[in-house]
Amino acid sequence: MALIELKDINKTYNNGQPLHVLKGIDLQIDKGEFVSIMGASGSGKSTLLNILGILDNYDTGTYTLNGTLIKDLSEKQAADYRNRMIGFIFQSFNLISFKTAVENVELPLYYQGVSRKKRHDMAMEYLDKLGLTQWASHFPNEMSGGQKQRVAIARALITHPQIILADEPTGALDSKTSVEVMDLLTRLNKEEGMTIIVVTHESGVANQADKIIHIKDGVIGKIEENEKHDAWGGSLIK
Amino acid sequence: MIRDLLHEIHSTLRQNKLRTALTGFAVSWGIFLLIALLGAGNGLMNSFMGNIADFISQNVSVSGWMTSKPYAGYKENRLIQMDGEDVLYTESDKWGGVIGDITLETPSTSVTLSLDGKTVSGAIVGVMPEYLEQNKNKMAVGRFVNQMDIREKRKVIVITLAQAKELSPKDPEGVMGRWIQAGNISFRVAGIIYTDERSFSRYCPIPYSTYKAIYDSSDKIESITFTVNGPTTLEEHRAFEDKYLKGLKKRHEVDPDDRRAFWVRNGYTDNLEMTKGSRILRIALWILGLLTLVSGIVGVSNIMLITVKERTHEFGIRKAIGAKPGNILSLIIAESITITAIFGYAGMLLGMIGCQVMDKTIAQDSVDLGFEKIQMLVNPSVGLDTALEATLLLIIAGTVAGIIPAWKAARVKPIEALRAE
Numbered sequence: 001m002a003l004i005e006l007k008d009i010n011k012t013y014n015n016g017q018p019l020h021v022l023k024g025i026d027l028q029i030d031k032g033e034f035v036s037i038m039g040a041s042g043s044g045k046s047t048l049l050n051i052l053g054i055l056d057n058y059d060t061g062t063y064t065l066n067g068t069l070i071k072d073l074s075e076k077q078a079a080d081y082r083n084r085m086i087g088f089i090f091q092s093f094n095l096i097s098f099k100t101a102v103e104n105v106e107l108p109l110y111y112q113g114v115s116r117k118k119r120h121d122m123a124m125e126y127l128d129k130l131g132l133t134q135w136a137s138h139f140p141n142e143m144s145g146g147q148k149q150r151v152a153i154a155r156a157l158i159t160h161p162q163i164i165l166a167d168e169p170t171g172a173l174d175s176k177t178s179v180e181v182m183d184l185l186t187r188l189n190k191e192e193g194m195t196i197i198v199v200t201h202e203s204g205v206a207n208q209a210d211k212i213i214h215i216k217d218g219v220i221g222k223i224e225e226n227e228k229h230d231a232w233g234g235s236l237i238k
Numbered sequence: 239m240i241r242d243l244l245h246e247i248h249s250t251l252r253q254n255k256l257r258t259a260l261t262g263f264a265v266s267w268g269i270f271l272l273i274a275l276l277g278a279g280n281g282l283m284n285s286f287m288g289n290i291a292d293f294i295s296q297n298v299s300v301s302g303w304m305t306s307k308p309y310a311g312y313k314e315n316r317l318i319q320m321d322g323e324d325v326l327y328t329e330s331d332k333w334g335g336v337i338g339d340i341t342l343e344t345p346s347t348s349v350t351l352s353l354d355g356k357t358v359s360g361a362i363v364g365v366m367p368e369y370l371e372q373n374k375n376k377m378a379v380g381r382f383v384n385q386m387d388i389r390e391k392r393k394v395i396v397i398t399l400a401q402a403k404e405l406s407p408k409d410p411e412g413v414m415g416r417w418i419q420a421g422n423i424s425f426r427v428a429g430i431i432y433t434d435e436r437s438f439s440r441y442c443p444i445p446y447s448t449y450k451a452i453y454d455s456s457d458k459i460e461s462i463t464f465t466v467n468g469p470t471t472l473e474e475h476r477a478f479e480d481k482y483l484k485g486l487k488k489r490h491e492v493d494p495d496d497r498r499a500f501w502v503r504n505g506y507t508d509n510l511e512m513t514k515g516s517r518i519l520r521i522a523l524w525i526l527g528l529l530t531l532v533s534g535i536v537g538v539s540n541i542m543l544i545t546v547k548e549r550t551h552e553f554g555i556r557k558a559i560g561a562k563p564g565n566i567l568s569l570i571i572a573e574s575i576t577i578t579a580i581f582g583y584a585g586m587l588l589g590m591i592g593c594q595v596m597d598k599t600i601a602q603d604s605v606d607l608g609f610e611k612i613q614m615l616v617n618p619s620v621g622l623d624t625a626l627e628a629t630l631l632l633i634i635a636g637t638v639a640g641i642i643p644a645w646k647a648a649r650v651k652p653i654e655a656l657r658a659e
Contacts, residue, residue, distance in 0.1 A: 055653045079565075082560050098252075111562070
């Protein structure tokens with residue numbers, strides 16, 4: 001059974017003029033897959049990611065995540081599912097500026113009610129994994145982009161989520177750091193079997209994934225198997 | 239979890255120290271004024287009660303006065319003179335124990351007191367032994383008129399300390415036990431009443447029976463004073479007064495609706511009115527203080543609204559990683575309560591210090607009313623109960639101030655919040 005199952009997802013925004021953004025999306029993603037979603041701006045890829053991340057709701061269709069139907073959830077339930085099942089990685093990192101690295105990583109566990117000591121230990125463990133131990137008590141503005149994104153990845157991983165959703169994870173990083181971050185995600189996928197979905201418009205980034213989903217005008221165009229990582233010549237260097 | 243919340247609050251509040259301080263100042267000021275006002279109010283009440291308590295005796299005193307209506311062939315403005323019959327009326331069984339101790343006072347007769355060639359003016363008045371207690375007089379030396387004096391119509395007199403000083407400047411207390419002349423009659427001084435600064439009194443009490451025998455065989459009575467048991471409320475006292483006066487009016491052929499014919503001073507109702515007055519003053523001060531505090535609360539609320547707007551993006555992040563609306567709501571309200579409570583306590587402390595300063599300065603001043611000196615404020619301070627009430631008030635105020643901002647923050651959709659800058 002697929003980890004993520006989308007059936008005929010439709011979404012219309014009603015801001016003055018109705019805008020039909022997603023027009024019947026059908027998609028299955030299995031556990032352990034590394035998928036990238038590509039599309040031009042306005043194609044609906046961000047909306048799709050928001051729906052996958054339970055940040056936004058959809059009008060018709062069904063979305064099942066790990067056997068749980070995600071539909072018409074209360075804010076509270078949605079928050080709980082996000083907290084336990086999904087790890088987010090954002091383009092702009094979205095770390096809380098007045099919290100140190102370790103406090104940022106701890107935060108999802110705080111909302112789970114994990115004790116202070118335990119969540120601190122866990123956060124330190126994850127920072128260590130990502131080579132950030134010495135940065136634990138630093139504030140985000142004292143760190144480089146790559147370091148910030150690694151803190152964000154640690155924060156995404158700490159709750160052992162079902163999926164990692166990355167929205168343009170390299171968008172704010174230079175090429176070298178981009179490679180590092182993508183390598184990190186690849187390693188997480190290969191070594192720990194983490195299901196990862198990356199939304200991007202950069203072909204080099206998309207090429208790291210095993211499967212590339214092209215979305216255009218609210219429908220899925222084609223799904224490319226990319227086991228050999230040879231789409232567009234296979235280079236991440238921009 | 240509380241510790242975590244406090245940690246969260248600490249890290250956000252230190253973000254903008256100046257703003258937090260300015261916001262807090264409004265609350266501090268509000269509470270400071272509330273406490274200072276209540277303290278000054280208490281001081282005023284203490285002073286008032288302290289000064290008045292000496293005048294107000296717990297009893298009812300009735301005197302004849304002047305009619306305001308014509309009745310039974312009499313014209314209005316007729317002077318009413320009470321007499322011994324009225325005393326019997328007051329003593330009668332029909333009051334069923336409601337009327338307790340009774341004392342009376344005859345009209346006074348002016349005399350010149352003289353001793354060893356020295357003279358002083360006085361006013362002889364016939365009294366019962368209870369007069370001393372009912373008038374809140376205190377003996378400087380000797381004793382007051384007693385039952386034996388009444389029974390034996392003894393020629394004893396009680397004079398004031400001021401009179402004793404006139405008669406015997408070197409040894410005022412030595413007048414005790416000596417025979418002095420009052421007009422052409424000799425009395426033995428049984429005691430000397432202590433007179434304080436505020437008393438002008440030149441009344442010289444002698445036994446009622448003696449007065450009747452010497453000065454007035456017609457048994458005129460100036461006033462009847464008695465204690466009352468039973469009535470507790472203002473209404474009950476008024477009803478009792480009406481009932482009591484009804485009989486008097488009938489005896490003296492006064493219109494039952496005449497409100498002026500008898501003069502009644504009711505210490506019980508005076509006291510009730512005063513208690514009511516002090517309660518009203520207290521309420522008024524609370525309202526004033528609260529209104530001041532409201533501006534502080536509005537300030538906190540306002541700043542929290544701005545904060546919430548600025549932190550929308552942060553709330554988006556928190557929501558994305560699993561913060562429930564309730565988490566955000568409690569975070570903001572807790573922040574609001576923290577600001578309000580910390581600064582409120584500072585204000586309360588300052589208010590209490592302010593009360594102490596008042597006690598040491600303004601309260602030491604007294605106002606000279608000519609016949610007496612009044613200390614304006616006595617022990618201006620607020621009790622522990624007020625401090626506890628103020629604490630509760632602060633928590634409520636903080637919650638109120640935080641509710642709208644918190645609700646706004648909790649309601650914002652995560653994607654919109656994430657999009658905000």
